[in-house]
Amino acid sequence: xxxxxxxxxxxxxxxxxxxxxxxxxxxxxxxxxxxxxxxxxxxxxxxxxxxxxxxxxxxxxxxxxxxxxxxxxxxxxxxxxxxxxxxxxxxxxxxxxxxxxxxxxxxxxxxxxxxxxxxxxxxxxxxxxxxxxxxxxxxxxxxxxxxxxxxxxxxxxxxxxxxxxxxxxxxxxxxxxxxxxxxxxxxxxxxxxxxxxxxxxxxxxxxxxxxxxxxxxxxxxxxxxxxxxxxxxxxxxxxxxxxxxxxxxxxxxxxxxxxxxxxxxxxxxxxxxxxxxxxxxxxxxxxxxxxxxxxxxxxxxxxxxxxxx
Amino acid sequence: xxxxxxxxxxxxxxxxxxxxxxxxxxxxxxxxxxxxxxxxxxxxxxxxxxxxxxxxxxxxxxxxxxxxxxxxxxxxxxxxxxxxxxxxxxxxxxxxxxxxxxxxxxxxxxxxxxxxxxxxxxxxxxxxxxxxxxxxxxxxxxxxxxxxxxxxxxxxxxxxxxxxxxxxxxxxxxxxxxxxxxxxxxxxxxxxxxxxxxxxxxxxxxxxxxxxxxxxxxxxxxxxxxxxxxxxxxxxxxxxxxxxxxxxxxxxxxxxxxxxx
Numbered sequence: 322x323x324x325x326x327x328x329x330x331x332x333x334x335x336x337x338x339x340x341x342x343x344x345x346x347x348x349x350x351x352x353x354x355x356x357x358x359x360x361x362x363x364x365x366x367x368x369x370x371x372x373x374x375x376x377x378x379x380x381x382x383x384x385x386x387x388x389x390x391x392x393x394x395x396x397x398x399x400x401x402x403x404x405x406x407x408x409x410x411x412x413x414x415x416x417x418x419x420x421x422x423x424x425x426x427x428x429x430x431x432x433x434x435x436x437x438x439x440x441x442x443x444x445x446x447x448x449x450x451x452x453x454x455x456x457x458x459x460x461x462x463x464x465x466x467x468x469x470x471x472x473x474x475x476x477x478x479x480x481x482x483x484x485x486x487x488x489x490x491x492x493x494x495x496x497x498x499x500x501x502x503x504x505x506x507x508x509x510x511x512x513x514x515x516x517x518x519x520x521x522x523x524x525x526x527x528x529x530x531x532x533x534x535x536x537x538x539x540x541x542x543x544x545x546x547x548x549x550x551x552x553x554x555x556x557x558x559x560x561x562x563x564x565x566x567x568x569x570x571x572x573x574x575x576x577x578x579x580x581x582x583x584x585x586x587x588x589x590x591x592x593x594x595x596x597x598x599x600x601x602x603x604x605x606x607x608x609x610x611x612x613x614x615x616x617x618x619x620x621x622x623x624x625x626x627x628x629x630x
Numbered sequence: 631x632x633x634x635x636x637x638x639x640x641x642x643x644x645x646x647x648x649x650x651x652x653x654x655x656x657x658x659x660x661x662x663x664x665x666x667x668x669x670x671x672x673x674x675x676x677x678x679x680x681x682x683x684x685x686x687x688x689x690x691x692x693x694x695x696x697x698x699x700x701x702x703x704x705x706x707x708x709x710x711x712x713x714x715x716x717x718x719x720x721x722x723x724x725x726x727x728x729x730x731x732x733x734x735x736x737x738x739x740x741x742x743x744x745x746x747x748x749x750x751x752x753x754x755x756x757x758x759x760x761x762x763x764x765x766x767x768x769x770x771x772x773x774x775x776x777x778x779x780x781x782x783x784x785x786x787x788x789x790x791x792x793x794x795x796x797x798x799x800x801x802x803x804x805x806x807x808x809x810x811x812x813x814x815x816x817x818x819x820x821x822x823x824x825x826x827x828x829x830x831x832x833x834x835x836x837x838x839x840x841x842x843x844x845x846x847x848x849x850x851x852x853x854x855x856x857x858x859x860x861x862x863x864x865x866x867x868x869x870x871x872x873x874x875x876x877x878x879x880x881x882x883x884x885x886x887x888x889x890x891x
Contacts, residue, residue, distance in 0.1 A: 366673070369667070369668040370668060373667050373668045376664050376665075376667055377661065377664065377665060377878050377879060378878055378879065378881045378882050379882070380706075380710070380882040380883035380891035381706045381710070381883060381891050382687060382690070382691045382694070382705055382706060382709055383691075384891060385661075385664070385687055386684055386687055386688060386691075389664050389667060389680055389683060389684055389687070390680070390684060392667055392668060392680070393667065393676070393677055393680035393681065393684075396667075396668060396673060396676045396677055396680070397677050399673060400673045400674060400677060403673070442882045442891070495890055495891065498890075499889055499890060499891075500886060500889050502885075502886065502889075503886075503889060612669040615729075616669075616670070616671035616672075616730065618790050618791060618794070619671035619672075619730045619784075619787075619791070620671055620672065621787070621788060621790070621791070622783060622784055622787025622788055622790075622791035623671075623672070623783060623787065625786070625787045625788045625791070
């Protein structure tokens with residue numbers, strides 16, 4: 322019976338049909354989707370932290386408003402994506418509270434890229450332009466994922482990310498056209514972020530775990546390297562057009578394939594960060610734990626019946 | 631036509647003072663609100679409060695824009711380029727956020743003050759003042775609803791929440807009279823027909839509204855009407871919190887005010 326169900330499920334996926342939250346699905350499909358989606362939600366939530374440090378310091382009212390609005394969007398994405406994860410997790414007894422507890426306990430993953438410091442205003446521009454640009458590559462590819470509720474949420478997420486890109490590009494273009502100090506600040510930020518950007522898409526395909534089932538079930542549709550190349554094709558020429566130096570002496574385009582060949586971006590560093598060793602991993606988790614603890618009384622108050630109110 | 635072009639020099643100066651006072655209130659509170667972003671008690675509240683922060687900062691921008699032509703300064707120069715002693719915000723609004731109860735109570739009490747102030751502006755003789763006030767009031771309605779909801783939830787949310795809310799009420803009301811501190815130039819605005827009455831005379835209506843809003847939740851209300859404040863932000867007497875806020879806010883902008891950011 323369960324083999325028939327599995328065969329029917331796989332036939333449905335093969336026909337390009339989508340899976341809804343209430344449909345039957347193999348437990349392993351549920352777990353793989355849940356892992357991907359919770360990691361995405363965690364990353365949106367943790368991704369708010371490096372940029373939020375610059376909300377109070379944004380230079381100019383318009384910048385202040387746009388950084389604030391951008392960080393608000395990221396938290397909004399976390400909220401919507403946790404909702405998708407809550408539906409998936411329900412039959413397994415996994416709630417948003419569990420997800421948040423696992424995150425702050427350091428038991429759940431969030432994206433490597435959000436473990437790096439953002440020491441200058443130029444980092445805000447580079448993050449919003451290139452990190453969000455990288456995110457748009459991965460999330461854009463997931464629009465055709467077989468899990469329908471996630472695909473629907475991603476349509477809105479991608480629309481907002483496209484605006485973040487414009488916001489980041491505007492900061493970057495302004496600095497690139499600015500004073501000597503501003504241009505140097507921008508170059509330093511790019512130099513800092515280039516390796517994390519190559520890491521963004523994950524290790525080379527042959528080193529990437531958990532891929533076979535996720536591709537067969539169309540949870541993911543593009544490999545790490547395909548996504549990385551798609552990003553490099555779009556952004557290397559744009560970065561170079563600004564007169565910025567990409568810190569990779571080996572970077573060159575293969576004239577036959579159009580692929581960008583890049584120097585070894587230190588995959589040992591990638592794995593070290595995956596295992597929780599990022600420069601700001603512990604600080605940012607501690608900050609999340611601390612604020613969550615400080616606000617516990619408010620959540621308790623919200624849970625109190627308000628018959629008197 | 632720039633705002634206030636038909637007023638005397640004295641009238642324009644008084645109008646400039648009033649616009650600056652409102653802009654500074656909104657900027658400083660909006661900045662404090664924005665400090666919650668990513669740290670609010672719930673994810674949903676992060677989103678809501680970030681919207682409120684954006685509203686307040688946008689309102690500040692609207693008021694600063696009206697002053698641009700009067701003072702020959704850009705809105706960013708007005709917001710980022712002035713010294714602490716030149717800021718006209720009420721001291722209540724520059725205080726650090728403290729806990730969520732202080733944040734909620736301060737915001738709600740300020741929203742009541744702002745509601746009265748913008749309502750009076752609907753009767754101003756300047757069409758620009760009326761239209762900006764109308765625009766602001768469309769958004770402030772939701773801030774009032776948000777504040778009333780949270781105040782109720784906290785005041786009736788068990789012993790700890792109630793205790794913290796009461797403490798916040800004591801602190802906020804001790805300083806809230808400063809929102810309506812009487813100022814010499816107010817009389818000029820009335821004399822030249824800009825406003826129907828001195829804004830500081832809204833204090834009585836403010837006290838009544840605050841009593842009604844807080845009293846219904848069983849909170850003790852300190853006698854706000856007789857309180858004397860040590861410092862008055864309206865005449866540029868601020869605390870160390872504002873100095874630190876301005877330093878943070880201007881850190882990048884002031885590193886090169888002539889640059890485009």
